Amino acid sequence: MADAGSLAAVRELRVEYPNGKSAVDGVTFTMRRGEVAGLLGESGCGKTTLALALAGLLPREARVSGGVEFEGQAIGGRSEAELRALRGSGIGFLFQEPLGAFHPLLNLRRQIIEAVRGRVERGGERAAAEVALEAVGLSAREFGRAWPHQLSGGQLQRAQLAQVMAARPKLVLADEPTAALDAGAEKELLDLLIGAGRGAGILLISHEPELLRRWAGRVMVMYAGRLVESGAAARVLDEPRHPYTAALLACGRPAAEGGRLAEIPGRAPEGRERPVGCAFAPRCPRRMAVCGEREPPAVEGGVEVSCWLDVA
Amino acid sequence: MAWFLARRLAHAAALLMAVSAGTFALAELAPGDYFAELRTDPRVDAAAVETLRARYGLDRPPLARYGAWMAAAVRGDLGVSIAYNMPVTELLRPRLGRTLELAGVSWVLSWMAALGLAMAAAMRPGGWVDRGTAWLVSALLVVPELLLAALLVLVAARTGVPRLGGFSLAVAALAPGAAPVLLRHARAALREAAGAPFVEAARARGIGGGRLWAVYIFPAAANPMVSLFGLSFAGLLSGTLVVEAVTGWPGVGPLFLEAIASRDFYVIAAVGLVAAALLAAGNLAADLMLYALDPRIRRPR
Numbered sequence: 328m329a330d331a332g333s334l335a336a337v338r339e340l341r342v343e344y345p346n347g348k349s350a351v352d353g354v355t356f357t358m359r360r361g362e363v364a365g366l367l368g369e370s371g372c373g374k375t376t377l378a379l380a381l382a383g384l385l386p387r388e389a390r391v392s393g394g395v396e397f398e399g400q401a402i403g404g405r406s407e408a409e410l411r412a413l414r415g416s417g418i419g420f421l422f423q424e425p426l427g428a429f430h431p432l433l434n435l436r437r438q439i440i441e442a443v444r445g446r447v448e449r450g451g452e453r454a455a456a457e458v459a460l461e462a463v464g465l466s467a468r469e470f471g472r473a474w475p476h477q478l479s480g481g482q483l484q485r486a487q488l489a490q491v492m493a494a495r496p497k498l499v500l501a502d503e504p505t506a507a508l509d510a511g512a513e514k515e516l517l518d519l520l521i522g523a524g525r526g527a528g529i530l531l532i533s534h535e536p537e538l539l540r541r542w543a544g545r546v547m548v549m550y551a552g553r554l555v556e557s558g559a560a561a562r563v564l565d566e567p568r569h570p571y572t573a574a575l576l577a578c579g580r581p582a583a584e585g586g587r588l589a590e591i592p593g594r595a596p597e598g599r600e601r602p603v604g605c606a607f608a609p610r611c612p613r614r615m616a617v618c619g620e621r622e623p624p625a626v627e628g629g630v631e632v633s634c635w636l637d638v639a
Numbered sequence: 640m641a642w643f644l645a646r647r648l649a650h651a652a653a654l655l656m657a658v659s660a661g662t663f664a665l666a667e668l669a670p671g672d673y674f675a676e677l678r679t680d681p682r683v684d685a686a687a688v689e690t691l692r693a694r695y696g697l698d699r700p701p702l703a704r705y706g707a708w709m710a711a712a713v714r715g716d717l718g719v720s721i722a723y724n725m726p727v728t729e730l731l732r733p734r735l736g737r738t739l740e741l742a743g744v745s746w747v748l749s750w751m752a753a754l755g756l757a758m759a760a761a762m763r764p765g766g767w768v769d770r771g772t773a774w775l776v777s778a779l780l781v782v783p784e785l786l787l788a789a790l791l792v793l794v795a796a797r798t799g800v801p802r803l804g805g806f807s808l809a810v811a812a813l814a815p816g817a818a819p820v821l822l823r824h825a826r827a828a829l830r831e832a833a834g835a836p837f838v839e840a841a842r843a844r845g846i847g848g849g850r851l852w853a854v855y856i857f858p859a860a861a862n863p864m865v866s867l868f869g870l871s872f873a874g875l876l877s878g879t880l881v882v883e884a885v886t887g888w889p890g891v892g893p894l895f896l897e898a899i900a901s902r903d904f905y906v907i908a909a910v911g912l913v914a915a916a917l918l919a920a921g922n923l924a925a926d927l928m929l930y931a932l933d934p935r936i937r938r939p940r
């Protein structure tokens with residue numbers, strides 16, 4: 328990675344779970360310092376798996392091939408101790424489930440202190456934890472000694488953000504952090520994430536196009552373990568070129584009659600049953616003969632589309 | 640806190656009443672009484688037997704007897720042993736001390752062994768400690784502690800190790816009997832805690848190694864184990880009954896078995912009551928510990 332602006336790079340990444348499921352199936356992209364990139368896709372398309380691979384957090388049983396690099400160094404080649412040092416201060420991870428991310432028996436301040444230990448000046452852990460709490464609008468006096476079960480989902484996600492940011496990560500992997508929140512709490516959290524994360528690269532994962540239109544500079548669309556389209560958020564979401572992106576966007580808008588949400592007919596391939604050719608072809612309204620025969624050329628993170636329509 | 644304590648105390652009192660009534664009823668249902676044999680003896684006058692029965696209140700209806708006995712028990716009087724002709728409390732006190740000593744030492748030893756091994760096994764699932772302890776647990780679980788005690792006594796007698804008194808023999812039979820179940824539970828609790836989402840989250844924050852186990856996993860696993868503290872002590876107490884008899888440790892066990900054989904009514908009832916009191920106290924201690932450990936109980940939102 329000669330590019331000085333490159334923060335993390337994923338090359339031809341494949342992740343297969345022991346049940347034979349290829350959750351990530353040949354993904355290549357680069358994250359630049361300070362950028363907010365969105366990862367868009369339906370449930371089960373492999374978004375979380377991709378994020379876990381980036382942080383070196385995949386379960387031991389998962390089979391990984393291809394490369395993940397952070398600041399020019401492969402994640403795969405690192406020892407457990409090196410990975411530990413990298414997590415937190417290199418790569419922060421914001422989880423989807425508010426309550427699941429916190430130990431039920433430890434108060435919030437303590438959990439932030441544990442996360443910054445060894446990452447801030449010795450003896451300054453407590454102060455760092457309190458500053459981090461205040462920065463997300465949680466008074467350290469009131470919430471520092473609170474236990475997770477006493478907070479609302481929105482407050483918990485802000486506390487989690489405080490915990491992640493207190494370690495000053497260079498890359499934040501935000502895995503649908505607002506999926507459990509209402510619109511108000513969602514805006515509050517993402518304002519804080521994008522604001523507080525200034526300088527850090529953010530990979531914002533979501534299944535909602537509108538969320539990414541608002542917050543992400545660039546969007547990558549994922550389907551069945553692959554990127555099918557990527558580019559500037561405005562371009563991808565306003566003029567989708569891949570039929571899957573178009574269908575996904577159509578789902579978000581009320582259909583013409585009755586105000587019902589449209590659905591993409593059919594479902595994504597599951598398990599080992601990957602179709603020959605383009606994975607979306609069986610559901611695609613604009614499929615051609617070639618779609619069922621050969622795979623379209625792969626997307627590489629830039630402004631690209633992986634679709635035979637586009638090749639023609 | 641006061642409300643919590645009141646509820647737990649009420650719970651303990653209810654348990655105490657239920658178990659003591661149960662023991663009393665069982666002792667009552669057993670055929671005959673202490674003087675049953677005397678009555679069939681042709682040399683003994685039937686009227687004399689009735690006088691004796693009346694002296695110990697055995698002629699009164701069971702419910703009235705239970706009422707009178709409980710009323711006295713509240714004041715610390717557990718009745719009189721017919722066989723020893725002395726107050727049950729005096730008879731019981733030194734023996735109870737010895738039984739508690741035996742059960743207590745076995746309890747501490749079995750927990751220490753179980754926790755240490757469970758930790759080692761859970762930190763490397765599938766490793767040699769894990770496989771070894773799993774094998775040992777299955778092996779020990781099928782050996783009743785009575786058999787273990789008998790074997791130990793036999794070995795001690797054969798090898799002529801006279802220093803190995805009844806106490807160490809009894810502990811050597813009791814602790815290995817109790818430890819396997821504890822080990823299995825502790826390992827399961829630790830593995831479950833290790834797989835919890837908040838542990839993965841902690842890992843994602845770069846927390847690992849000993850700190851992850853000490854600060855995150857172990858405290859989370861302690862929670863389900865605490866309820867086992869009281870239960871395992873109760874289990875050990877019931878184990879002491881037979882093990883004491885076999886190894887010749889003069890605790891409550893031999894006295895209790897003797898009392899059952901001779902229908903020494905108030906001794907049986909008193910042992911039941913004391914056992915229930917210990918069980919209730921153990922549960923109460925576990926509840927208080929959970930209260931101290933878990934903010935979700937202490938401070939429901």
Ligand SMILES: Nc1ncnc2c1ncn2[C@@H]1O[C@H](COP(=O)(O)OP(=O)(O)OP(=O)(O)O)[C@@H](O)[C@H]1O
Pocket residue numbers: 344345346348349350368369370371372373374375376377386534598
């Ligand atoms: N530990 C695992 N073992 C086996 N299969 C798994 C495991 N984790 C995920 N999968 C499978 O891999 C696929 C991708 O899962 P992943 O969680 O990455 O999807 P996702 O895009 O994050 O979905 P969601 O939007 O529901 O969070 C799914 O089919 C899922 O069933």
Ligand SMILES: [Mg+2]
Pocket residue numbers: 374375376502503
């Ligand atoms: Mg997910």
